[in-house]
Amino acid sequence: MRTSREVHTALQSGGPVVALESTVITHGLPAPVNLETARRLEAAVREEGAVPATIGVLEGEVRVGLAPDELEALATRNAVEKASLWNLAAVVARRQWAGTTVATTAHLAARAGIRVFATGGIGGVHPVPFDESGDLLGLSRTPVVVVSSGPKSILDLAATLERLESYGVGVVGYRTKHLPAFHAPDSPFELPATVWSEAEAAATWRAARALGLESATLVFHPVSEGLPYRQVKAWVDQANEEARAAGIGGKDLTPYLLRRLSELSEGRTDAVNLRLLEENARLAARIARKLSA
Amino acid sequence: MRTSREVHTALQSGGPVVALESTVITHGLPAPVNLETARRLEAAVREEGAVPATIGVLEGEVRVGLAPDELEALATRNAVEKASLWNLAAVVARRQWAGTTVATTAHLAARAGIRVFATGGIGGVHPVPFDESGDLLGLSRTPVVVVSSGPKSILDLAATLERLESYGVGVVGYRTKHLPAFHAPDSPFELPATVWSEAEAAATWRAARALGLESATLVFHPVSEGLPYRQVKAWVDQANEEARAAGIGGKDLTPYLLRRLSELSEGRTDAVNLRLLEENARLAARIARKLSA
């Protein structure tokens, strides 16, 4: 595991650092939007006064903080793995390249001494028996602030929230009492706690540390201009129906659903996705500054 | 986190201390029974020769051991939160008051150096998909003896026992080979181990520590004079039927079921509840004394 000089220097001096994940670059967005977005997120973190630390695996080496040419290499390369906690060590041992998932990035960030991590949406419970993201249990064991816009839209939101409770993952809404639903800023599901400021989010993290809680502190941040919950849900339901009718399942299901969501919304879900990524990076930077103050 | 002088002194000298939870005070029992019961449980622990340490959150401060006026304040105050592991840090950060659940109390007790904790019933698997108490995974990570009368009656007992096995939570029956079912001292479900004395319960805890097991040691203690398992199950089934017919679900379901249980049993479940709480406090105190000897 290698930390860039800039990130290392910032951490040494207790300065604000924000970890960013890389599956959004390697698997989540098409080229060239992926590289543009990765750059924009780093720039957004800097504009808010923090140091970005994009995390990925380059030729078997875990890297915390990427130079511009490294970011480009990761974004443009073919045959890049997706490193979850269950295959991360093998990816490293076999000298592969990989984007890192939410749980993996959170783990590596915490290990590097970074306290705040921004992403788009977290994984959760799929509406398929036993298909539950490693993010859920992973986050229950990883002491880091994770800023996201909620579980990804295609997930079973109610079940995902139950699992977060069952696994004891710290959860707060940022200025919302309901679970934000990724593309939708609102949903019918009540959160167990709300923070009304960056200072309160930072205080929640400090309290968790003082009390010896090992879980992440999830800060659910509703996107500023999103889509109506019922509309997104209707698209997701329709896409699931179509997949069932066409016999699409297994590993093909999630990419199919995301593509159909984009088509059904005439690209509006894509625009919201980019917006929330940047907004989360900014909020994470402001929370990181509170924690450094 | 602040430990009372009395509890601190007892812990320093290796003396017996029993942690008590506070959601039974803030959410489990109506006034004025809640405060009376809290006092009676503390008195019962003292009568058995141990120091009680009721745990709660007062204006954002975790308190281990409450003075009489603090206990009263917690019992009589309005708008008190229920602090599970997923919202504990936020409750503290926001300077709120809260009763602490089984998993939260166990965590805080262990952190304070207390080895034995008494409660009424533990949480578990509800007969609703994905509704599983944070007690289950929480207890798999918290090295403390927990004395209870089994999972609460409205839970899916078989599924709860399976989860305890799946999560590797240490489980013993106290002088019983079957899972006690809270209001009922017996059930058809076999336990993996039985202890026949306080000394054996204490030895189980010591063995767990010596072997590096991080889970709780659950001591399931059948209530001395309870209700027949089939009778309680029939009431629970009836109450669930009624709830379904009346469209009651979500957060309203558990309070509804408990109220109906009380009504259908003509108050007998309430009497049993108070009895088992005191009996568990006494057994916990005797185990704590064995551990201090």
Place this chain on the structure above:
Amino acid sequence: MRTSREVHTALQSGGPVVALESTVITHGLPAPVNLETARRLEAAVREEGAVPATIGVLEGEVRVGLAPDELEALATRNAVEKASLWNLAAVVARRQWAGTTVATTAHLAARAGIRVFATGGIGGVHPVPFDESGDLLGLSRTPVVVVSSGPKSILDLAATLERLESYGVGVVGYRTKHLPAFHAPDSPFELPATVWSEAEAAATWRAARALGLESATLVFHPVSEGLPYRQVKAWVDQANEEARAAGIGGKDLTPYLLRRLSELSEGRTDAVNLRLLEENARLAARIARKLSA
């Protein structure tokens, strides 16, 4: 917990040691095949240049490395417990004898400083709601290499693989891209990573340690001469049908299914079982040697 002199000496000098479990001796195989097999597995480990450490509980004492007479005593004794993580401490406290399950053996091996453990098959998700082996979560918390031939044949393989992902357990196929299915060397289920040599398996373990991952590294090793996946699946399905028709369930189900598998295959599943146990012991020894080099 007592480590034999031979195992202790090997560990002190950084030499290769392979842990072996004992439920295969106490519960998995009938006499006298159980003792013969236990001896053969130890001999196989030695032939590959490593020191075997069979782990079991003798009269309440956890033993790491058994002398020949102790192995015989464990194999021939009546009324021996099966120590899973949820009853291990009670077994020790009550001075009982026990075979140790996969999760328990892995935990004890790691605690003794042993890095590699060989077994036949791991536990997983049964096709009965909530019946999930403690091996799954246990292995997510235990840093040890576990060589097996996949989940046992009577399990829900797809669900078991999902749980391994959800729990972040490190998984690699040894020279296979598909999950081996115990009696069958192949199955339709894709693994997240493959290693092509003992050196790569060892490197995966080292990477996991360097990255602070606390989970096991499961090395799934297909049996050299096994049975066709579809054939085994057909037998398992038939046996489950028969059990349902005969009203066999609960604790009686697994023994019934295994006996019927043996009968339906005319003993071929038994032969494969012995073969894979030895092959796994040999591969584990070779990986242990790589880790010692």
